[in-house]
Amino acid sequence: MEPMHYLFAAYLAIWILLALYLRSIHSRERKLGEDIARLRDILEKQ
């Protein structure tokens, strides 16, 4: 492999890890937001 390929691989790995983590936070936020809305709805009906 050429040195530039290693450089490209290292930077690509960093951005992939970051993107995956941000996506994971976003999906967890969305799920918890839905849970909060559902539980508030149940409490209001009670």
Add this chain to the structure above:
Amino acid sequence: MTGRAIERLDGLLAVLVFAGMTLALYMALIGAPTERTMGDIQRIFYFHVPAAVTGFTAFAVNFAASLLYLARRRPGWDALALASAEVGILLFGMVLVTGPIWAKPVWFVWWTWSPRLTTSFILVLLYAAYLVVRKSFEDPDRRAKVAAVFGVVAFLDAPLVWFSIRWWRDIHPSPMLETGGLASSMRPALWVCLAAFGLLFLYLLRRRYRLESMRLSVERLARRVDTFR
């Protein structure tokens, strides 16, 4: 501070992170001069080192928040400890991925069990174990207490990682910022990358902390629903 003001600050922080990381990428790949011995492969250093510095910072925040939880027993400190551990694993994960990619063309091996690399690997394993331990407790108070003790003990490995290249013979490069081994023409790129990673760390910590606050809200609401049933 009102909810809208906090949202605006979060938005501003996100814009700063995006601008900072874009500038850092430019400085690392184009702005910094090419290193004489290693050539372009040395440019990995500009993201590898800031990821390590902010990763250490994250674990130090976990240590401080764990101690504060043990002293005051407030759920907010436990939430901060959890958020910083997870962000620390991500940042140190970047270190453990970019290190071997740099090592292969320079050392001709992906990995070697040198003191710096071994203690770094153990550090990430310890905080991964911290997350696993948290999941094994149902009771929130017990979970937070055990996790805080684990967090304090796990941080004992951090000084070993930091000082390993000073205390023992190691193949890992010496700390260039402290020893003045980094050429002055390369310093602006490193400082920009350190600042960008600092902002990224704050942004990720803030988002992960907010996520944990939401999870605590779900737990509180679920308990209220159960008491009505």
